[in-house]
Amino acid sequence: MGKKVADQIVEMLVNNNVKRIYAVTGDSLNELNDAVRRSGKIKWIHVRHEEVGAYAAAAEAELDGLACCAGSSGPGHVHLINGLYDANRSGVPIIAIASTINTPEFGVDYFQATNTCKLFDDCSVYNEVATTPKQVPRMLQAAIQNAVHKKGVAVFGLPGDVSAMPAEESATSMYNYHSETILRPTDNEMQKLAHLVNKHPKISIYCGIGAREAHDDIIKLAGLLKAPIGYSFRGKMGMQHNNPYEVGMTGLLGVPSAFHAMHESDVVILLGTDFPYEHFMPVKNKIIQVDEKPERLGRRAKLEMGLTGRITDTIAALLPLINEKEDTSFLDAQLEFYEKVKENLNVYVNDEGFEHHISPEYVASTIDKMADDDTVFTVDTGMCCVWGARYIHGTGKRIMLGSFNHGSMANAMPMAIGAQLAYPERQVVAFCGDGGLSMLLGDLATIKQYNLPIKLIVFNNRSLGMVQLEMQVEGLPNNETEMVNPNFEMIAQAMGFKGISVTKPEDVKKSLEEAFAHDGPVLVSVFTNPQALAMPPKMEFDQMKGYALSMSKMILSGRMDEVLEMVKTNYKHMKEVL
Numbered sequence: 271m272g273k274k275v276a277d278q279i280v281e282m283l284v285n286n287n288v289k290r291i292y293a294v295t296g297d298s299l300n301e302l303n304d305a306v307r308r309s310g311k312i313k314w315i316h317v318r319h320e321e322v323g324a325y326a327a328a329a330e331a332e333l334d335g336l337a338c339c340a341g342s343s344g345p346g347h348v349h350l351i352n353g354l355y356d357a358n359r360s361g362v363p364i365i366a367i368a369s370t371i372n373t374p375e376f377g378v379d380y381f382q383a384t385n386t387c388k389l390f391d392d393c394s395v396y397n398e399v400a401t402t403p404k405q406v407p408r409m410l411q412a413a414i415q416n417a418v419h420k421k422g423v424a425v426f427g428l429p430g431d432v433s434a435m436p437a438e439e440s441a442t443s444m445y446n447y448h449s450e451t452i453l454r455p456t457d458n459e460m461q462k463l464a465h466l467v468n469k470h471p472k473i474s475i476y477c478g479i480g481a482r483e484a485h486d487d488i489i490k491l492a493g494l495l496k497a498p499i500g501y502s503f504r505g506k507m508g509m510q511h512n513n514p515y516e517v518g519m520t521g522l523l524g525v526p527s528a529f530h531a532m533h534e535s536d537v538v539i540l541l542g543t544d545f546p547y548e549h550f551m552p553v554k555n556k557i558i559q560v561d562e563k564p565e566r567l568g569r570r571a572k573l574e575m576g577l578t579g580r581i582t583d584t585i586a587a588l589l590p591l592i593n594e595k596e597d598t599s600f601l602d603a604q605l606e607f608y609e610k611v612k613e614n615l616n617v618y619v620n621d622e623g624f625e626h627h628i629s630p631e632y633v634a635s636t637i638d639k640m641a642d643d644d645t646v647f648t649v650d651t652g653m654c655c656v657w658g659a660r661y662i663h664g665t666g667k668r669i670m671l672g673s674f675n676h677g678s679m680a681n682a683m684p685m686a687i688g689a690q691l692a693y694p695e696r697q698v699v700a701f702c703g704d705g706g707l708s709m710l711l712g713d714l715a716t717i718k719q720y721n722l723p724i725k726l727i728v729f730n731n732r733s734l735g736m737v738q739l740e741m742q743v744e745g746l747p748n749n750e751t752e753m754v755n756p757n758f759e760m761i762a763q764a765m766g767f768k769g770i771s772v773t774k775p776e777d778v779k780k781s782l783e784e785a786f787a788h789d790g791p792v793l794v795s796v797f798t799n800p801q802a803l804a805m806p807p808k809m810e811f812d813q814m815k816g817y818a819l820s821m822s823k824m825i826l827s828g829r830m831d832e833v834l835e836m837v838k839t840n841y842k843h844m845k846e847v848l
Contacts, residue, residue: 275403276305278437279367279410279428284311286336286414286446288365290691291315292323293340297382298369298430302340305433315691316719317684318712320346324353324366325681326688329648329671331362334692336418340367343430344382347389352678354423355393359675363417365410365424366390372431373401386427395420399427406432407440415446453562454579454587463558463575464591470536470556472600473497476520476528480542480561480581482508485666487585488541489513494594497535498604500528502545503659504674510664515601517608520550523659525615527608535600537574542581545570546675560584615660618802622775627799630729633778634661637699637727640782643667645697646689650682650706653802654729658701680709683726687713690722697725697786704730704755711761717791718766725785726793728758731800752800762793772796 279302283291292315295303306314317323323339331337341350347368357364368386375383390397396416400406406428413424455463467473473495481488481501485508492499492515499516501509503523510516520528532538533552540559548570551557556574559567560581567576577584618631634657641647644667649658651673658670671689673681686700707728717724734751762769768788772781778796785792 273437274301274305274433275406275428275435275437276301276433277308278407279433280305280309280312282407282410282414282444283338283365284309285444288312288336288338289334290327290330291338291340291367292317292326292688293367294318294320294323294342294346296346297342298371298428298433299340299342299346299367301430301433302367302369302428315687315716317687317716319710320349321351321353321680322684322687322710322713322716324350324357324364325684326691327364327366328353328357328360328362329685329688330692331357331364332360332671333646333669333689336363336365336414337688338365338367340369342369343371344384347384347386351389351393352676353681353684354390354425356673356676356678356681358393358395358423360673361421363421363424365413365417365426366394367426367428368399369428369430369433370399371429373429374431376401376429386425390423390425393423394425395422396424397427398425399429400432401429403432403435403438406437407444408442411440411442411444418446452580452583454583455560455577459575459577460584460587460591463577464588466556466558466575467495467537467539468591468593471595471597472534472536473539474500474531474535474537474604475515475539475541476500476502476532476543476545477505477509477541478502478543478545479504479508481505482542484541484581484585485509485512487582487589489515490589491585491592494589494592496595496598496601497539498528498531498601498608500524500531502543503655503670503672505543506659507664507668507670511666515605517604518611519659521545521547522550523656524550525608525611525660527604527611530607531604534604540571541585619661622778623799625774626797627801628772628775628778628796630657630731630796630798630802631661632775633727633729633796633798634658634701636778636782638662640779640786641668641699642697645669645699646671646686646693647699647701648672648682648685648689649701650703651677651679652703652706652734653731654682654701654703654706657729679703680706683707683710683717683724684713686724686726687716687720687722690724691720698723699725699727702726702728703734704728704732704753704758705734707758708753708755714762714765714767714793722791723789724791726762726791727782727785728793728795729798730755730758730795731798731802733800758793758795762791767791767793770794 320341327337327339413426417424517527518525551571558575560577564578619635622632623629643665647670649672682700690698759769759771
């Protein structure tokens with residue numbers, strides 16, 4: 271039997287180091303599935319929901335390069351959307367194979383028909399449908415090139431009947447070229463940049479994920495400038511470790527020290543960050559931004575200089591132009607303030623909580639101490655992000671994955687699947703919210719099917735904690751944020767793997783030790799304090815007024831006990847931001 275189009279696609283994926291296809295098989299995907307079986311060089315990962323497959327592929331792509339997921343006609347396409355939006359906004363290279371109805375049925379409102387070009391247009395860097403075998407190799411090659419070089423999602427539409435047709439070879443190159451390049455501002459711009467930072471005494475540096483490869487040179491730069499270094503959530507694991515100048519994060523999940531350092535400096539240097547919250551950016555200082563994507567320059571703050579360049583190349587060229595500063599008073603003051611902030615954060619760790627109200631800060635800090643130096647963490651959007659951001663420390667080897675740009679619930683468990691398959695020898699720990707895990711609970715079966723030794727830590731606060739905080743700062747009483755949860759321990763056991771429930775703080779350490787020592791998947795459901803909130807490092811007066819107003823409304827509606835517990839739990843946070 272000759273080679274089919276489906277076989278050709280599998281060969282091309284294998285040649286581009288794609289190791290897995292995350293998908294739910296069926297209908298128009300069956301020929302591709304069978305080609306995977308015949309090949310033996312690539313694995314079909316049978317997820318229960320295509321959204322999980324997209325998130326798993328996104329995690330694998332961030333860790334290990336190009337990854338692949340697939341969805342079949344109609345509903346399978348729609349299920350992919352959320353995970354693909356996240357991947358595209360995060361800038362990770364994914365091939366999404368959208369198999370469609372047979373070509374004779376195009377345009378006649380056939381069963382399960384979707385217009386993939388319209389559907390995926392807003393969450394992709396490439397989006398085409400191959401309707402003949404001759405198109406397939408060239409279009410898939412173009413999809414791979416776009417995904418890799420534009421760092422995003424490439425959607426390859428594949429009608430079911432085309433996948434079964436005899437393959438045709440391409441007349442064009444099937445090789446992906448990865449030539450080494452240098453990308454930095456011109457010598458003239460570099461001189462202007464150096465002059466600006468040399469003449470001002472108080473400099474601060476703020477780094478995103480785009481700066482992680484330049485870690486060592488950025489530390490050298492900070493040493494010369496006597497500059498504190500702050501970072502975004504995505505930048506934390508790349509910049510926190512071995513960094514004597516770090517002052518933490520700013521933003522909604524951050525701490526006051528980084529916010530303070532940026533606002534007190536004369537010049538702020540933004541490196542490889544597309545930090546979205548302009549309200550946390552200073553407005554009176556001079557801001558310099560360096561990014562390899564020029565369209566990002568100045569869209570978050572008014573700039574003194576906007577420079578296009580890869581951070582590694584730019585900082586390496588800048589270092590010889592910098593005059594070392596002698597005065598360390600600004601840096602010393604910021605580092606001293608950061609020490610006080612860390613002391614305040616430890617207050618919550620030392621207060622372990624009580625039965626069914628375990629301090630989530632204590633749980634996260636305990637995990638930080640127990641986890642391996644090269645653990646891959648995944649965090650659900652919401653309060654889990656807060657605990658991960660504030661209490662999991664970078665080592666230079668640890669990695670943290672989350673829905674940092676798209677901000678979707680339910681990402682932690684699916685990303686843990688992709689991370690564990692990409693790095694089977696490394697520890698993978700997922701910080702799951704009870705709300706997030708409930709959304710995609712069915713794919714616990716996928717974890718069992720492939721016996722992935724993921725450690726799922728469920729911060730079971732019986733509420734949508736971040737939404738609760740959002741409502742309160744807007745002056746709204748909590749409404750329909752409570753969750754009546756199933757017994758997650760029993761659900762894990764029903765899925766075929768170990769489940770543990772923790773209701774008392776004195777049981778946290780031994781339960782986590784048991785989970786981490788277990789050779790296989792474990793779900794640990796920790797009953798955390800539903801009233802534990804996390805105030806951002808900067809609160810506007812209107813937000814404070816809104817918080818007080820929401821408390822008043824709750825008191826007037828007869829919820830005095832809940833208000834007292836909330837104030838008692840979070841008064842330290844209120845003191846921190848007042």
